[in-house]
Amino acid sequence: MAIRYTGSDSVQPLFEDLKKQLAEKNIPLSYQRLKVLGYLVQSRSHPTVDMIYKDLKKAIPTLSKTTIYNTLRTLMQAGLVKGISIEDNETRYDIELDSHGHFKCESCGTIYNFSANIDSLQVEGLDDFKVNDRNVYYNGICPKCLSDMNSNVD
Amino acid sequence: MAIRYTGSDSVQPLFEDLKKQLAEKNIPLSYQRLKVLGYLVQSRSHPTVDMIYKDLKKAIPTLSKTTIYNTLRTLMQAGLVKGISIEDNETRYDIELDSHGHFKCESCGTIYNFSANIDSLQVEGLDDFKVNDRNVYYNGICPKCLSDMNSNVD
DNA sequence: ATAATAGATTGTAATGATAACAACTTTATA
DNA sequence: TATAAAGTTGTTATCATTACAATCTATTAT
Numbered sequence: 001m002a003i004r005y006t007g008s009d010s011v012q013p014l015f016e017d018l019k020k021q022l023a024e025k026n027i028p029l030s031y032q033r034l035k036v037l038g039y040l041v042q043s044r045s046h047p048t049v050d051m052i053y054k055d056l057k058k059a060i061p062t063l064s065k066t067t068i069y070n071t072l073r074t075l076m077q078a079g080l081v082k083g084i085s086i087e088d089n090e091t092r093y094d095i096e097l098d099s100h101g102h103f104k105c106e107s108c109g110t111i112y113n114f115s116a117n118i119d120s121l122q123v124e125g126l127d128d129f130k131v132n133d134r135n136v137y138y139n140g141i142c143p144k145c146l147s148d149m150n151s152n153v154d
Numbered sequence: 155m156a157i158r159y160t161g162s163d164s165v166q167p168l169f170e171d172l173k174k175q176l177a178e179k180n181i182p183l184s185y186q187r188l189k190v191l192g193y194l195v196q197s198r199s200h201p202t203v204d205m206i207y208k209d210l211k212k213a214i215p216t217l218s219k220t221t222i223y224n225t226l227r228t229l230m231q232a233g234l235v236k237g238i239s240i241e242d243n244e245t246r247y248d249i250e251l252d253s254h255g256h257f258k259c260e261s262c263g264t265i266y267n268f269s270a271n272i273d274s275l276q277v278e279g280l281d282d283f284k285v286n287d288r289n290v291y292y293n294g295i296c297p298k299c300l301s302d303m304n305s306n307v308d
Numbered sequence: 309a310t311a312a313t314a315g316a317t318t319g320t321a322a323t324g325a326t327a328a329c330a331a332c333t334t335t336a337t338a
Numbered sequence: 339t340a341t342a343a344a345g346t347t348g349t350t351a352t353c354a355t356t357a358c359a360a361t362c363t364a365t366t367a368t
Contacts, residue, residue: 030335064346065326066327089324090324114283121290123255125268131293132295137289137290146284202354219318220355220357315364316361318359318361330348
């Protein structure tokens, strides 16, 4: 399977580490920010702003969508969160961990992580460029949808 | 330099080849479609819909933006054109050639091509996935902006 | 050549994600 | 406790993209 970082045992330490990183950067963790960060850490589902909003709204009825946008911008500027846009109008957000690729299923829309050693990619002609970030996006059909398709063929 | 496919000598054959491909797929080339395709081939600048529209509007005053969208969708479905979305709300369009990476300058917004051997990338965990497309997106500062920054330091 | 039909183009209106902004609330500081 | 700074909220504005209906163009059959 391609999904990584899903072991629930790794969630808690990760969360603690992120909180520490924010403290070090003097970014105060309000209740809302804490919840957004916790959502990203625990779901690991590359959610959209709307997904985060709808889910957290249950626990925080006064929550505003603007706060989600603001918080995500703050977390991105702090380098803890990354926005990923795979040919979709809605940006998705992911905790910034060690380099990994993203696979988007064209059938169900799910975005999977997969292990990718970005240093192994042979590139040419970037000698004079200052590279800050490297992303790998794949598209295709995920195993789940592949088997669904096969069982629906008549 | 990272830019490829800019030799003007290669533009004409490329254009002819694309026209042939379209003919083979029974996609009629209207005047508008021809112009859009020609724009993509000759500029190789990863334009947005608006850029294409504004530029072609000069030559075709009756041109509609919807036609640009329609044409690009048609060309994408035919596999000749690819939409690329590097963390920007506006989709950019590129002629589909042999695999190459895209570099977006965070300062000036220009998107450069660079040579990338996507087969060399070491990935893991995609055995059960059907991969249809692979993309590599880099971010950073381009040489031009780098030198501008240096000369502006006081 | 002409009529019928399918497809392409156009302009307008609708949708939906994101940003701008001002008012209000909370937290930190003196 | 008073004051300032920052965070949150709701509303409004913006802008890319899509939906849709009307018009135009090209192709095919008569």
